Structures are given as C-alpha cells and as structure tokens.
Amino acid sequence: xxxxxxxxxxxxxxxxxxxxxxxxxxxxxxxxxxxxxxxxxxxxxxxxxxxxxxxxxxxxxxxxxxxxxxxxxxxxxxxxxxxxxxxxxxxxxxxxxxxxxxxxxxxxxxxxxxxxxxxxxxxxxxxxxxxxxxxxxxxxxxxxxxxxxxxxxxxxxxxxxxxxxxxxxxxxxxxxxxxxxxxxxxxxxxxxxxxxxxxxxxxxxxxxxxxxxxxxxxxxxxxxxxxxxxxxxxxxxxxxxxxxxxxxxxxxxxxxxxxxxxxxxxxxxxxxxxxxxxxxxxxxxxxxxxxxxxxxxxxxxxxxxxxxxxxxxxxxxxxxxxxxxxxxxxxxxxxxxxxxxxxxxxxxxxxxxxxxxxxxxxxxxxxxxxxxxxxxxxxxxxxxxxxxxxxxxxxxxxxxxxxxxxxxxxxxxxxxxxxxxxxxxxxxxxxxxxxxxxxxxxxxxxxxxxxxxxxxxxxxxxxxxxxxxxxxxxxxxxxxxxxxxxxxxxxxxxxxxxxxxxxxxxxxxxx
Numbered sequence: 339x340x341x342x343x344x345x346x347x348x349x350x351x352x353x354x355x356x357x358x359x360x361x362x363x364x365x366x367x368x369x370x371x372x373x374x375x376x377x378x379x380x381x382x383x384x385x386x387x388x389x390x391x392x393x394x395x396x397x398x399x400x401x402x403x404x405x406x407x408x409x410x411x412x413x414x415x416x417x418x419x420x421x422x423x424x425x426x427x428x429x430x431x432x433x434x435x436x437x438x439x440x441x442x443x444x445x446x447x448x449x450x451x452x453x454x455x456x457x458x459x460x461x462x463x464x465x466x467x468x469x470x471x472x473x474x475x476x477x478x479x480x481x482x483x484x485x486x487x488x489x490x491x492x493x494x495x496x497x498x499x500x501x502x503x504x505x506x507x508x509x510x511x512x513x514x515x516x517x518x519x520x521x522x523x524x525x526x527x528x529x530x531x532x533x534x535x536x537x538x539x540x541x542x543x544x545x546x547x548x549x550x551x552x553x554x555x556x557x558x559x560x561x562x563x564x565x566x567x568x569x570x571x572x573x574x575x576x577x578x579x580x581x582x583x584x585x586x587x588x589x590x591x592x593x594x595x596x597x598x599x600x601x602x603x604x605x606x607x608x609x610x611x612x613x614x615x616x617x618x619x620x621x622x623x624x625x626x627x628x629x630x631x632x633x634x635x636x637x638x639x640x641x642x643x644x645x646x647x648x649x650x651x652x653x654x655x656x657x658x659x660x661x662x663x664x665x666x667x668x669x670x671x672x673x674x675x676x677x678x679x680x681x682x683x684x685x686x687x688x689x690x691x692x693x694x695x696x697x698x699x700x701x702x703x704x705x706x707x708x709x710x711x712x713x714x715x716x717x718x719x720x721x722x723x724x725x726x727x728x729x730x731x732x733x734x735x736x737x738x739x740x741x742x743x744x745x746x747x748x749x750x751x752x753x754x755x756x757x758x759x760x761x762x763x764x765x766x767x768x769x770x771x772x773x774x775x776x777x778x779x780x781x782x783x784x785x786x787x788x789x790x791x792x793x794x795x796x797x798x799x800x801x802x803x804x805x806x807x808x809x810x811x812x813x814x815x816x817x818x819x820x821x822x823x824x825x826x827x828x829x830x831x832x833x834x835x836x837x838x839x840x841x842x843x844x845x846x847x848x849x
Contacts, residue, residue: 432643434655439586440640441481441633441659446589446666447711448526449630451685453667454674456626458682461619462611463672469623470671474664476822477631479815480786481656484637487789489649494642496635496781497722503789510729512785513722516635519777520719521753526774527708527715528761532559533685534705540847541692548848556762562709563758570713571720571750585711588703589666592687595700596670599690600677608680625775625830630667632778633659634786635718688847716757720749776830783823791816 432440457466484499493499497516501509532555539547547553599605641652674686683689687704690697724745728738794812 432645434644434646434651435658437640437644437652438655438658438662441637441655442662443583443586444633444636444640445631445659445663446586447630447707448523448530449626450589450592450667450670451530451687452626453623453630453671454678454682454686455684456623457671457675458611458680459619460621460623461616462613463675464613465620466623466671466675467668469620470627470664470668473624473627473826474631474660476819477627477634477782478656478660480634480782480819481637481660482653483786483790483793483819484634485641485649485652485656487793488638488641489647489652490793492642492647493638496638496785497725499638499789500785503792504785508785508788510726513726515777515780517719517722517726519632519635519774519781520715520722521757522774522777524712524715524719524753524757525761527712528559528563528757530685530708531562531705532556532761533688534701534708535559535562536847537688537690537692537701538698541698545848554848559761560758562705563712563754566709567712568754571716571754572747584703585707588700588707591703592700593666593670595690595696596673596677596686598696600673603677603690605677605689605691606681607676607678608682610676610679621829622833624826625833628775628778628782628826628830631660631663632774632781634781716750716753720746720753723749723753773831773834776827776834779823779826779830783819783826787816787819787823790819 457463460466460469484496487493487503488499491499491502493502497509497512500512535553535558536548536555539553543550543553548555551557637656640655644652644655670686674689675682678686678689681689687697687701690700692698692701724742727733727745733741791813794809794816798809
C-alpha cells in the first residue's frame with residue numbers, strides 16, 4: 339500500500355470498505371460492505387483512480403478491517419456515557435411491541451396540550467387535519483430512514499448515526515442541537531408544572547391566589563422542582579425507566595377527559611372554524627406537529643435494544659407507534675378545539691374546570707408525568723454536553739473517567755438552575771413549543787434526509803454501477819426531506835420569535 343493511501347485511511351476518509359469480519363472463535367466470514375465515515379470518491383494521486391478500487395490484496399483488506407475495528411472501539415468509548423442503560427443481557431432484549439411502547443412514550447407529551455390551539459391558528463379543522471396528516475407521514479418516513487441507516491452501522495445513539503453517515507463535524511452539530519432541544523424541553527415541563535398548580539389554586543382558592551406567596555407559581559415551581567426533581571437529576575437513566583409507563587397512561591387518561599368533557603361539560607364555546615385560512619396560515623400547526631412527534635433522537639438507542647435486531651422489526655414498531663400517536667393527537671386536537679372554539683387556551687388543560695374530580699386527576703397526572711420525565715431529559719442533555727466537552731478538550735478515556743463524577747454533578751446543577759430561571763420568566767407554553775418545533779425539524783427532517791442522501795451515494799459507490807431509477811428517487815426524497823426541514827425550522831423559529839415580541843393576550847389566572 340502506498341504512503342498516500344495509508345494516510346488516507348488514517349484520516350478516516352474511506353467511504354466504503356469490503357472487509358472480513360472475524361467471529362469469537364477467530365474464523366473469518368465474508369460480510370457485506372462496511373460503510374465508513376464521509377463521502378465517496380477518494381482518489382490516489384499516484385494512480386489517478388478511485389482508492390476504493392485499489393484495495394485488491396489481502397494485506398490491504400486486513401489493515402482496513404483492523405482500522406475499522408479500532409474506529410468502532412473508539413466510538414464505543416466516545417458514546418458510552420450517553421447510551422441508555424439496559425436491563426437486558428447481550429443475548430436478550432425487547433420485542434418490537436415493547437419498542438413501539440417506548441417510542442410512543444418518547445413522542446407523547448406536552449405537545450398534546452397545544453394541538454387544539456394550533457388547529458385554530460392554522461385556519462380551522464380541515465386545514466389543521468390536512469397538514470397534520472402530511473407531516474405525520476414525513477415523520478414516519480424519517481423513522482424508517484433512521485431504522486435502515488442504524489441497522490447498516492449498528493448505531494446506539496442519534497449523534498453516532500450522524501457521525502457514521504455524515505461526518506464528525508455534523509455529529510458535533512447534532513450533539514449541540516440535542517443539548518439545546520432537551521434543555522428547552524426541560525423548561526417546558528417546569529412551565530407545565532406551574533400551570534397545573536395555577537389551575538388547581540384558581541379553582542379551589544380563587545382568582546387572587548397568586549398574591550399569597552406560597553401559592554404563587556414562582557414559588558410552587560421552584561419548591562416542587564427542588565423537592566421532587568432535583569434529587570433525581572444526578573441519577574442514571576435506568577433508575578427512572580419504570581415511571582415512563584405512568585407517563586403514557588397519564589396521556590391516555592387526558593385524551594379520555596378531553597373527549598368526555600366535550601359531551602358532558604358546559605363550557606363557553608367561541609366560533610369554530612371549519613376552513614378559513616390564507617395559505618400562509620396552513621403551516622402554523624407545523625411547529626406543534628414537529629414538537630409532538632419528536633421521538634427520533636430516542637429511536638436509535640431503542641432500536642439498539644430490540645431483540646430481533648433487524649430493520650424490519652423496528653419499522654413495524656415505528657409504524658405502530660406513529661399510528662398510535664396520530665390517533666391520540668387527532669382526537670385531542672379535534673375534541674379540544676370543538677369544545678372551546680376560538681376561546682381554546684394554548685394549554686388546553688387550563689380551559690377545563692379543575693374542580694371536577696376527573697379534571698383534577700388529569701391535572702395531577704400531568705404534573706406527575708412532568709416530574710418524572712424532566713430527569714430523563716436532563717440526563718440526555720447532561721451527557722450530550724459532557725461528550726461535547728470531552729471532544730472539545732480532546733480528553734483521553736482515562737482523563738474523562740477521572741473527572742466524570744465532578745463534571746456530571748456540576749452540569750446537573752447548572753442545567754437545573756438555569757432551566758428553573760428560564761421557566762419562571764418564559765412568556766407561556768405556546769412560545770416554548772414553537773421554538774422547540776424549530777429544533778425538532780432538524781431531527782425529523784434535515785438529519786434523516788442527509789443520512790439517506792449519504793446512504794445512496796455510498797451504496798452507488800460500492801456497487802460501482804450506473805445510478806438506477808430507484809436510487810434517483812431516493813435522492814429526490816432525501817432532498818425533499820432536507821428542504822422541508824429547513825422550511826419547517828425557519829417557519830417555527832419565526833413564529834416563536836413573533837410570539838416573544840408580541841405574546842398572546844391570554845388572561846392570567848391570578849388577577
């Protein structure tokens with residue numbers, strides 16, 4: 339092998355390698371293409387042809403196989419700290435049905451509360467449902483893309499997937515986006531907790547409850563967060579896994595309450611719009627949809643735990659999960675909007691009378707879900723920021739391990755304190771959801787589109803054949819995902835900024 343070729347391998351720019359994998363007994367077995375890091379078309383300057391085609395002798399293949407194994411080992415160390423802990427052994431795992439439940443749990447959440455208001459802002463029931471169907475289809479498609487690409491590289495985290503499919507630089511960008519997204523979501527949950535306290539106090543104490551210092555939302559959010567959330571912020575994520583079942587059941591109960599209150603409640607209803615929207619209004623529901631369906635970051639570690647480790651099983655889980663989420667959001671959005679019409683609140687639960695036992699139970703369950711979900715999100719952002727720190731400082735595994743305890747505690751304390759301050763001064767939940775939707779657009783559209791584009795390019799390079807109609811179609815789909823993602827990001831970001839500058843004139847619960 340030439341000196342230039344060896345340098346190319348060392349720099350990690352090989353696009354695809356046909357290598358041999360060795361099993362535990364030391365025997366060799368042929369495997370399919372092992373896709374590497376960046377892009378195809380790495381040329382040997384001495385021979386003026388594709389470097390990939392110069393890999394013809396056994397020594398070259400053995401060297402590349404060893405370097406691929408060393409690279410994988412390095413990535414295991416790099417991403418080990420942010421992987422979800424599993425209670426299963428190497429030979430066990432979860433079924434695709436349980437994976438479906440975990441995806442549903444990752445997706446369903448605070449976005450449900452904003453759907454009725456988003457339908458009104460988008461121009462009515464028809465336009466809201468139409469855009470909902472279209473973008474839900476995109477969300478499902480991106481999950482399928484992620485499943486295929488993760489299966490190709492056996493990835494364990496979302497940022498590792500982007501690293502393999504794109505480049506280390508894009509992986510770092512992904513880690514930053516995940517950190518920001520999870521951090522803002524933590525703020526959202528604290529806001530939800532404060533909203534539920536306000537709803538209960540306004541119903542049972544009166545509209546002037548906030549003038550009592552210990553009933554004011556600034557105190558209730560801080561005190562409850564300090565007592566119930568802060569002690570969990572330093573734990574590993576596997577110590578919090580069982581509470582996720584409570585979260586899913588809480589959401590289903592809230593949907594049941596929304597439907598029941600439509601038929602039994604006697605609420606004041608504003609004008610209900612069927613369809614009356616300018617074309618620019620149609621997309622006002624997009625940020626809420628992106629926020630509501632963002633389970634893509636969690637889908638990669640969930641896939642790594644599936645017993646039948648193949649893309650087909652996980653695609654079944656993704657389809658079932660998205661269908662379940664679609665039904666939940668559709669029912670809650672339509673029934674919530676029909677109940678209140680134009681008077682619907684940005685947080686639909688605030689529109690109901692919390693003195694009713696069934697509504698009060700829903701308020702309590704939503705607060706419990708927020709308390710139990712916050713530490714999981716803080717774990718994700720804490721570990722993502724820790725990985726960024728390790729990469730930026732170029733720390734060795736030994737150095738990173740030596741400072742792990744101090745780094746974890748300091749990051750948890752800093753993140754918890756800053757999220758509390760921002761939640762106290764955030765205008766309302768509607769603003770936060772729109773800003774979150776802008777970041778979610780990257781995870782749902784842009785990054786999967788980039789991964790699909792790279793997947794097609796590498797496959798075409800490995801096969802060495804002329805581009806087929808199928809490959810051309812996949813490239814068009816990838817381009818569509820990237821364009822739609824950039825559009826959704828810009829739209830959600832602009833709407834979020836507009837709501838910050840001109841916040842909704844929502845009447846405060848405490849006068």
